[in-house]
Amino acid sequence: MPLLFTFSEYLQADKSLCDLPGLKPGQFSIVRYDNQELRVTSQSRVTGDHCFIIGSVTPPECQMVSFLLLAHTLKKEGATRVTGILPYLAYSREDKLKPGQSLAAAWTRSSLEAFPVR
Numbered sequence: 001m002p003l004l005f006t007f008s009e010y011l012q013a014d015k016s017l018c019d020l021p022g023l024k025p026g027q028f029s030i031v032r033y034d035n036q037e038l039r040v041t042s043q044s045r046v047t048g049d050h051c052f053i054i055g056s057v058t059p060p061e062c063q064m065v066s067f068l069l070l071a072h073t074l075k076k077e078g079a080t081r082v083t084g085i086l087p088y089l090a091y092s093r094e095d096k097l098k099p100g101q102s103l104a105a106a107w108t109r110s111s112l113e114a115f116p117v118r
Contacts, residue, residue: 003044005070007055007063010087017054026051028073030066038062040069047078057108058090064111084112 003026004017018025027043051074057064071082091104 002050002052003046005042005044005051005053005074007053007066009056010054013054013087023052026074028070030070038066038069040066040073042070042073042077045077046074049079050081050083051079052083052085054085054087056088056090057086057112058088060090060108060111064090064108068111 002023004023005026005028006013017023026046029041029043031039031041033039053067053070053074055063055067055070057067067084071084074082089105089108091108094102094104095106097103
Protein backbone atom coordinates (compact mmCIF):
# COMPACT_ATOMS: atom_id res chain seq x y z
CA MET A 1 0.00 0.00 0.00
CA PRO A 2 1.39 3.44 -0.88
CA LEU A 3 2.57 5.63 1.99
CA LEU A 4 2.54 9.41 2.18
CA PHE A 5 5.31 11.18 4.12
CA THR A 6 4.59 14.85 4.72
CA PHE A 7 6.73 17.69 6.01
CA SER A 8 5.07 19.92 8.61
CA GLU A 9 4.26 22.84 6.31
CA TYR A 10 2.02 20.58 4.20
CA LEU A 11 0.08 18.77 6.93
CA GLN A 12 -3.26 20.16 5.68
CA ALA A 13 -2.69 18.51 2.28
CA ASP A 14 -1.68 15.33 4.10
CA LYS A 15 -5.02 15.17 5.94
CA SER A 16 -6.94 15.51 2.66
CA LEU A 17 -4.84 13.03 0.71
CA CYS A 18 -4.77 10.35 3.41
CA ASP A 19 -8.58 10.25 3.24
CA LEU A 20 -8.19 8.69 -0.21
CA PRO A 21 -8.61 4.92 -0.24
CA GLY A 22 -5.39 2.96 -0.54
CA LEU A 23 -3.05 5.63 0.81
CA LYS A 24 -1.78 5.62 4.36
CA PRO A 25 0.34 8.15 6.24
CA GLY A 26 4.01 7.44 6.81
CA GLN A 27 5.82 8.50 9.96
CA PHE A 28 9.32 9.96 10.17
CA SER A 29 11.38 12.21 12.38
CA ILE A 30 14.21 14.63 11.79
CA VAL A 31 16.70 15.42 14.53
CA ARG A 32 19.21 18.25 14.35
CA TYR A 33 22.45 17.68 16.22
CA ASP A 34 24.33 20.48 18.01
CA ASN A 35 26.70 20.74 15.03
CA GLN A 36 23.63 21.33 12.76
CA GLU A 37 23.79 17.94 11.01
CA LEU A 38 20.48 16.21 10.40
CA ARG A 39 19.39 12.64 11.10
CA VAL A 40 16.24 11.28 9.45
CA THR A 41 14.51 8.22 10.84
CA SER A 42 11.53 6.43 9.30
CA GLN A 43 9.14 4.91 11.81
CA SER A 44 7.11 3.24 9.04
CA ARG A 45 7.87 -0.08 7.41
CA VAL A 46 8.27 0.69 3.70
CA THR A 47 9.68 -2.52 2.23
CA GLY A 48 8.03 -3.16 -1.12
CA ASP A 49 5.91 -0.01 -0.97
CA HIS A 50 5.65 3.06 -3.18
CA CYS A 51 6.31 6.13 -1.02
CA PHE A 52 5.30 9.70 -1.72
CA ILE A 53 6.92 12.70 -0.04
CA ILE A 54 5.20 16.10 0.13
CA GLY A 55 7.71 18.74 0.98
CA SER A 56 9.80 21.65 -0.13
CA VAL A 57 13.35 22.26 -1.18
CA THR A 58 13.50 25.82 0.03
CA PRO A 59 15.46 27.00 1.87
CA PRO A 60 17.81 24.40 0.41
CA GLU A 61 20.35 24.41 3.24
CA CYS A 62 17.67 22.81 5.43
CA GLN A 63 14.66 21.68 3.43
CA MET A 64 16.42 20.18 0.42
CA VAL A 65 18.82 18.22 2.60
CA SER A 66 15.93 16.98 4.78
CA PHE A 67 13.91 16.03 1.69
CA LEU A 68 16.82 14.17 0.10
CA LEU A 69 17.76 12.41 3.35
CA LEU A 70 14.18 11.18 3.79
CA ALA A 71 14.02 9.96 0.18
CA HIS A 72 17.34 8.19 0.57
CA THR A 73 16.28 6.60 3.88
CA LEU A 74 13.02 5.28 2.40
CA LYS A 75 14.84 3.77 -0.57
CA LYS A 76 17.49 2.28 1.72
CA GLU A 77 14.74 0.72 3.83
CA GLY A 78 13.27 -1.07 0.80
CA ALA A 79 10.72 1.25 -0.79
CA THR A 80 10.26 0.15 -4.38
CA ARG A 81 9.73 3.72 -5.52
CA VAL A 82 9.91 7.17 -3.96
CA THR A 83 8.02 10.02 -5.61
CA GLY A 84 8.53 13.62 -4.54
CA ILE A 85 5.66 16.10 -4.57
CA LEU A 86 6.94 19.66 -4.46
CA PRO A 87 4.04 22.17 -4.42
CA TYR A 88 6.59 24.96 -4.72
CA LEU A 89 9.76 24.30 -6.69
CA ALA A 90 12.50 26.61 -5.48
CA TYR A 91 14.65 28.39 -8.05
CA SER A 92 12.26 27.71 -10.92
CA ARG A 93 12.61 31.34 -12.04
CA GLU A 94 16.32 30.76 -12.63
CA ASP A 95 15.85 28.58 -15.69
CA LYS A 96 17.44 30.74 -18.39
CA LEU A 97 21.09 30.53 -19.37
CA LYS A 98 22.62 33.94 -18.64
CA PRO A 99 26.34 34.73 -18.66
CA GLY A 100 27.86 34.88 -15.20
CA GLN A 101 24.70 33.72 -13.39
CA SER A 102 23.85 30.42 -11.82
CA LEU A 103 21.34 28.15 -13.45
CA ALA A 104 19.70 27.21 -10.16
CA ALA A 105 16.72 25.41 -11.69
CA ALA A 106 19.06 22.92 -13.38
CA TRP A 107 21.12 22.59 -10.19
CA THR A 108 17.98 21.85 -8.17
CA ARG A 109 16.87 19.21 -10.69
CA SER A 110 20.34 17.64 -10.73
CA SER A 111 20.43 17.56 -6.93
CA LEU A 112 17.05 15.83 -6.77
CA GLU A 113 18.11 13.34 -9.44
CA ALA A 114 21.48 12.64 -7.80
CA PHE A 115 19.98 9.89 -5.69
CA PRO A 116 18.30 7.12 -7.67
CA VAL A 117 15.18 7.21 -5.50
CA ARG A 118 12.61 6.42 -8.15
